[in-house]
Amino acid sequence: MDDVVADLSQDRPRLGRSSTAERVADILRDRISEGFFRPGQRLSEETISEGLGVSRNTLREAFRLLGHERLLDHKLNRGVFVRLPSAEDVLDLYRVRRVLEGSAVRRPLSPQALTVVREAMRDAERAAAEDDWQGVGTANIRFHQALVSLNGSPRIDELMRQLLAELRLVFHVMKNPRAFHEPFVDRNRTLLELIEAGKPEEAAAYLDDYLDHAQELLVHAYEPNR
Amino acid sequence: MDDVVADLSQDRPRLGRSSTAERVADILRDRISEGFFRPGQRLSEETISEGLGVSRNTLREAFRLLGHERLLDHKLNRGVFVRLPSAEDVLDLYRVRRVLEGSAVRRPLSPQALTVVREAMRDAERAAAEDDWQGVGTANIRFHQALVSLNGSPRIDELMRQLLAELRLVFHVMKNPRAFHEPFVDRNRTLLELIEAGKPEEAAAYLDDYLDHAQELLVHAYEPNR
DNA sequence: AACATAAGAATCGTTGAACAATTCGACAAG
DNA sequence: CTTGTCGAATTGTTCAACGATTCTTATGTT
Structure with missing residues (x-):
């Protein structure tokens, strides 16, 4: 009996997880990451609370949540x-x-x-073979x-989840994400092989170069309209 | 004149920083980190909103902020x-x-x-010499x-700020924080000297050992009452 | 025409009250 | 000792209101 209790107690966190504010935050998070709401766009409290059928107070709680994830920018008296x-x-x-x-x-x-890791790499290669660049990015x-x-x-x-969500914002501002993701499919493979070969220092060096390159490309192609 | 403007523009973020909810969050954060509110304690919406003279809605926004910093635990329908x-x-x-x-x-x-870094180390040594263990912890x-x-x-x-705030919660549950902080004054000095001597790998190894030791002490002395 | 100023509209910040939903403890029944 | 029920207490959510702040537009001055 005791072990059953112990088992169940692992599911406990799932129970409490469903306030309206959090569900609203989930919806907005999806909308943002899919690009429905564009970076820089203002989200009106009145419009959205009406659209979703929740009160302004509840919506504001959701805004706070996303603000802390750096997906929204809360400017006092000016809105999010x-x-x-x-x-x-x-x-x-x-x-x-x-x-x-x-x-x-x-x-x-x-x-x-x-x-x-290997699985994700293969998915990326598969998507690249099919010219599915959305899929390459996801993988x-x-x-x-x-x-x-x-x-x-x-x-x-x-932390990484939040960071990648933030990076997605950057991608949405870029001209053509395809040209960006394309070169990295091969690099992922090389990196993984270095790790599997048990050469951590070489892998780390390769990774640093990898990230330098990606960052270079990004800041170059990146010129947010103000 | 331009440089003055540039200088001032660095302080700009501080200007917008003053909604009631955020100020309430600041107060609560201080209270928690100083141990006035103990880990595990429930914070009543009615009591605190009355005590601070703000509305329940505003207080709840503050709760959300601190929840995302992992200082508060929000349990649905049960409170924070x-x-x-x-x-x-x-x-x-x-x-x-x-x-x-x-x-x-x-x-x-x-x-x-x-x-x-060096300054903080010296502060810690100074405080230790004066038997000010609160001060040692802070430094x-x-x-x-x-x-x-x-x-x-x-x-x-x-991230580190939040992490250390969370660690402070752990310290508040411990029996005697003094015995914990004491041995690390010397270690800080040694670590710093290794860094200054330009031996990064040795410093890293020493640090790993350092953290292993601290963690060991902590989980040992740590037995939260359920 | 350019600029400063002022009035007005729109929106946010905060409050207070209200009611539904949920939790929790006490107590009775099996 | 377990189970079911009741009621008090607290949270979740909504709504309406009003002051405060920002944005916009119109007005007037140089």
Whole structure:
């Protein structure tokens, strides 16, 4: 009996998880990440609360949640805007990636820890073969998310999730995301092979170069309209 | 004249910073970090909104803010509680520290980048000499905060701030924080000397050992009452 | 025409009250 | 000892209102 209780107690967090504000936040988060709400756009409290059929107060609670995830920008007395990352933001995002991913590749790896990473890489290659560049982008994100999760830390996973969501904002401002994602399919493979070969330092060096390159491309193609 | 404008524009973010909800959050954050509100304690909406003279709605916005900082635990229909970290949380906090601080010590250092770190170390030694263990704890936290800021990333600084605030919760549950902080004054000095001597790998190894030791002490002395 | 100023509209910030939904403890029944 | 029920207390959510702030437009001055 005791073990049953212990088992069930693992599902406990799922119970409390459903206030209206959080569900509203989920909806808005999806809308933002899919580009329905564009970076820089203002989100009117009245319009959206009416549209979703919730009160302004509840909507504001949802806004707070997304603000802390850096997806929304809350300006006092002016309203909330979909975040429009600056070039400096892009630099910082890549600083964090270098730390998180660099630490991950240096880590001594367990045998099957890399399966998720490898899977994401193959998905990217498959999507690339089919000219599905939306799919390449998604798989690429999964690849790096899985890479970072080698650190074995829930908090770092969470941080990476937020970071990638923020990066998606940047992609939405770019002209053609295709040209951006294309070159990295091959790089992912090389990086993974270096890790699997047990050469953490070489992998780390390759990764640094990888990120330097990506960042370079990004800030170059990135000129947010003010 | 232009330079004056440029100078002032750096203070601009501080201007917008003053909604009632945020000020309430500041107050509560201070109260929590000083231990006035104990981990596990429930914070009644009615009592606190009355006590601070703000409406329940405004207080709830403040609660949301602190919830996202992991200082409060929001349980649906049951209220908010001061977060009581689990032993597993402590482990994860140290996982993140190893990544952030490890990356910091490996970084090639600019000449004066370490001054803030050195200053914090000296403050800790000074406080230790005066048997001011509260002060030692504070200076110790500043030491590691400064160390992490060597990464040069605002986002990582922010992450570390939250992480240390969370660690403070753990300290509040411990029996005698003095015995915990005491041994690390010397270690801070040794670590700093290794960095200054330009031996990043040795410093990193020493740091890992440092954090292993601290974590060990902590989870051992840590037995949250359920 | 350019600029400053002022009035007005729109929107946000905050409050207070209200009611439904949920939790929790006490107590009775099996 | 377990289960069901009731009621008090607290949270979740909505609504309407009003002051405060920002944005827009119109007006007037140089």
